[in-house]
C-alpha cells in the first residue's frame with residue numbers, strides 16, 4: 001500500500017500557511033522584577049508570568065550533535081505521532097521531539113495547523129535534521145486513525161511512539177449538560193485516545209519493536225477543579241488515566257510502555273475559550289497554584305522528551321502530575 005494512497009481518505013495536508021513571527025519570548029523576561037532590589041517571596045505580584053523561554057537556553061545547533069551526552073534522550077531516526085498536534089500543547093511537545101532528532105507527524109482535525117507549525121517545520125528540517133508533517137484526521141474515526149498509523153509505520157518501517165493530546169473541554173453543569181456535549185467530550189477525549197493508542201500499538205506489534213505511548217489526561221481527572229464546572233471533561237480524563245494503567249499492563253511484556261500525563265492549567269487555545277466564557281477563572285486558577293501562575297505549553301517539552309525516549313525506560317503505568325503544585329496543598 002503506497003503511503004499517499006493509504007492517507008488519501010485522511011487528506012494529508014502538508015500545511016502551506018504563511019509563516020508567522022517565531023514564538024520566541026523576549027530575552028528580557030525575568031523571574032523577578034528588576035525594579036526591586038530585594039525579592040519578597042510573599043509578594044506574588046512581583047513575579048513575572050512569563051518565564052524565560054526554554055528555547056533560549058538550548059545549546060547551539062552544532063552542539064546538539066554531541067551524542068555522548070545523555071544519549072538516552074537521543075531520538076535520531078525515530079518516528080512519532082502526536083494527535084492534537086495542530087497547535088497548543090501537542091505542537092510544543094512535537095517541537096521537543098524534533099529537536100532531539102525525531103521525525104514527527106502531527107495529526108489533528110484542524111483544516112490547517114496553527115501558524116507556529118510552519119515555523120517548527122522549517123526549523124525541523126534546517127536545524128535539527130528531523131522532519132515535521134501534518135495530517136488531518138478525526139480521532140473518532142477508527143478506520144481513518146488505523147489507516148494513518150499504518151501508512152506512517154509503513155513509510156518508515158517503524159513507529160516509536162505516540163502522544164495522544166487531542167481533546168476538547170466543555171463547561172456546563174451536570175444537570176444542564178446536553179447529551180450531545182456528553183457524547184462529543186467522551187468520544188474525543190476517551191474513544192479518540194483509545195483509538196490512537198491501539199492504532200499505535202498495532203504498528204509496534206507489526207514491526208516487532210518497543211515503543212512509548214503518552215496519554216494526555218489532566219489534573220482534572222484527579223480532582224474536581226475549582227472555577228471549572230466540567231463534570232464530563234473531568235470524568236473523561238479520569239478514564240484516560242485508568243486506560244493508561246490498563247494498556248501498560250497488557251503491553252508491558254511486549255516492550256510497549258504506556259503512561260498518562262496530568263497537566264495543571266496551561267495557556268493554550270483551549271484555556272482561552274474557558275476565559276472567554278468565565279473571565280474570573282484565570283484569577284481563581286492562579287490563586288490555586290503554588291507558583292501563582294499558569295503554565296506555558298513549552299514547559300512540557302522536557303516531559304515529552306523524557307516520556308518518549310529511553311530516559312524513561314523503566315516507567316510504565318505511571319501518572320505524571322505536573323501542575324505547579326495545584327493539587328499539592
Ligand SMILES: NC(=O)c1ccc[n+]([C@@H]2O[C@H](COP(=O)([O-])OP(=O)(O)OC[C@H]3O[C@@H](n4cnc5c(N)ncnc54)[C@H](O)[C@@H]3O)[C@@H](O)[C@H]2O)c1
Nearest residue numbers: 084088089108109138139165166167218265266268269270
Ligand atoms: N490547556 C490546559 O490547561 C490543559 C490542562 C490539562 C490537560 N490538557 C489536555 O491537553 C491536551 C491538549 O490541549 P490544549 O490545551 O493544547 O488544547 P488545544 O485546544 O489547543 O489543542 C487540542 C487539539 O486537539 C484537536 N482536536 C480536538 N478534537 C479532535 C478530534 N476529534 N480529532 C483530532 N484532533 C482533535 C484540536 O483541533 C486542537 O488542535 C488536551 O487533551 C487537554 O484536555 C490541557
